[in-house]
Amino acid sequence: MADATTHFGGTIGGVPDSVALLQRHAPDAFAAYLAAREAAYRPPPEGHLPVAQKELVFIVLDVAAGHVEGALAHAEAGLRAGLTAGQIMEALSIAILVHGHQCWARAGAAVMRRVEELSA
Structure with missing residues (x-):
């Protein structure tokens, strides 16, 4: 799992404030969210959509x-x-x-x- 800055920087250009708050105050929930988001962004052939x-x-x-x-x-x-x-x-x-x-x-x-x- 990448860190938030790397993942969000590479997808939408930066970490949104709402995500940074989640990371600071609910690190376990954030980790699960980040893992799900990374899975959604997998490029083909692992993922199916460009x-x-x-x-x-x-x-x-x-x-x-x-x-x-x-x-x-x-x-x-x-x-x-x-x-x-x-x-x-x-x-x-x-x-x-x-x-x-x-x-x-x-x-x-x-x-x-x-x-x-x-x-x-």
């Missing part, structure tokens, strides 16, 4: 959950992994169909504003 597709799943799930900070971090990582603004928007359009406009208003629009900034 990193860009994994990031797209994370974006949509974070948007559906209203977790703006996570959705933004995964959108940035997704763009670095090769996702396009169109792919992200299409996936978010599907999220709107399933979860309603509120997921767009709470988090999806913020993601696309950030994607626009980074893609400009």
